[in-house]
Amino acid sequence: MTHDQATRSNEAGSELHMHVVADYAEVSRMAADVITRVVQENPEAAITLPTGETPRGMYQELVRRIQDGVLDFSRVQFFCLDEYWGKGVDDETSLTAWLDDVFLRPAGLDSDHVHFVPSLALDPVEGAAAYEQEIERHGGLRLAVVGLGPNGHIGFNEPGSPVDSRTRVLELTKQSRNQNAAYYDGESSIPDKAMTMGIATILDADLIVLIVSGASKADILKATLEGPITADVPGSFLRTVGERLIAIVDQEAASKIS
Ligand code: PGA
Secondary structure (H helix, E strand, O other), rough: OOEEEEEOOOOOEEEEEEEEEEOOHHHHHHHHHHHHHHHOOOOOOEEOOOOOOOHHHHHHHHHHHHHOOOOOOOOOOEEOOEEEEEOOOOOOOHHHHHHHHHHHHHOOOOHHEEEEEOOOOHHHHHHHHHHHHHHOHHHHHHOOOOOOOOOOOEEEEOOOOOOOOOOOOEEEOOOHHHHOHHHHOOOHHOOOOEEEEOOHHHHOOOOEEEEOHHHHHHHHHHHHHHHHOOOOOHHHHHHHHHEEEHEEEEOOHHHHHO
C-alpha cells in the first residue's frame, strides 16, 4: 500500500490524521478498513455512511467482506446521513434507495437496524428532533464517514450551515442540484430541499472519516483543510475535532495541498 500518513495541526492545536493514498481504489480500501475496525471493536455501533460517487468503491469493499464472512454488520445501527425532502426509500430517485441498492440490501442489513432520515415527516422539526434522539438512544454516533461536495458541503450541509446545526430541512444550492442531476432527468427535477444530519450531529461522532478523490476536488479540499474555518466551507468545521478526524484522500485530490 502506498500511502503517507501525516498529522496536521488545526486551529485548536490538536491534530487530524491525514492519509494521502495513491488512487481511488486505495481510498475505498482504507475507508473500508477503518469501518471494519470500528465495527469489529463495537459490533453494535451507531454509524452513518454517505451516498455519492466517492463511497461506491468503499461499499463494494464492505459488501465483499460481509459476504465473505470476515465482517459482521448484523448488529450495527445504521443511520442514513441525508435525503431529499419529500422522498423516501420507496422512491427510486431517493438517496436512500441508492443506498439500499449499493449497500443495505447486498450487505443483508436487518431493516430493524436501519434508520431512515425522516424526510417524509409531517412535521420536519419534530421529525428531526426525534432522529437526533434516536441516535442518542443508540449511544451516539461511533463513526461518521462523509464525502466532500464540490461546494464544501458535508452531508447536505450547504455553505452557510452553522457549526452547531442539527438534523433539519434546508434549501439545496444550485450547485448541489446540478451535481446530482445525473441521477435525474435534469436539474429541474431535483428537489430543492433536503433533510440532513447537521454539522454538530456529525462533529459529535467519536470518529469522523472524510473521503475525497479526484482532481475535481483539489480546490475544495485545499479550502477545507487549509482555508479559514468558516460556514462558507462547511467541511472546514471538521478541523475543529482534532484527532477524531481521519482524512483519506487520493493524490489527485491532494494535489493543491501544501
Ligand atoms: P460525490 O459527492 O461523492 O458524488 O462527489 C460528495 C458529496 O456531495 O458529499
